[in-house]
Amino acid sequence: MKKNLVALLKGRFLVSGDAPRNWLFIVFVSLLAxxxxxxxxxxxxxxxxxxxxxxxxxxxxxxxV
Structure with missing residues (x-):
């Protein structure tokens, strides 16, 4: 749990192997907002x-009137 939280805070999901999918979702949510x-x-x-x-x-x- 702590390892996942640290990975999230460091932004590893933005530079990992499936990062383009994550970036696409972030751009979509930003556009929607x-x-x-x-x-x-x-x-x-x-x-x-x-x-x-x-x-x-x-x-x-x-x-x-």
């Missing part, structure tokens, strides 16, 4: 835009 973060930012931006538009609608309704 980037897409998720971008999607979250986009959703937050839309929420703020909707809130601003609702405030504008309230203001225009009060001016109209």
């Amino acid at each position: 980037t897409v998720m973060i971008a999607s979250s930012h986009s959703a937050d931006r839309k929420v703020h835009d909707i809130a601003a538009l609702n405030e504008e609608v309230k203001q225009l309704r009060s001016e109209f």
Whole structure:
């Protein structure tokens, strides 16, 4: 157990014989995380835009009445 933990901390899985498979998985997970973060930012931006538009609608309704 201790030997496996030390090997993990030293990054031996990145330079071993099956390293390309590990690197491919790391790149895939990084890309997936980037897409998720971008999607979250986009959703937050839309929420703020909707809130601003609702405030504008309230203001225009009060001016109209």
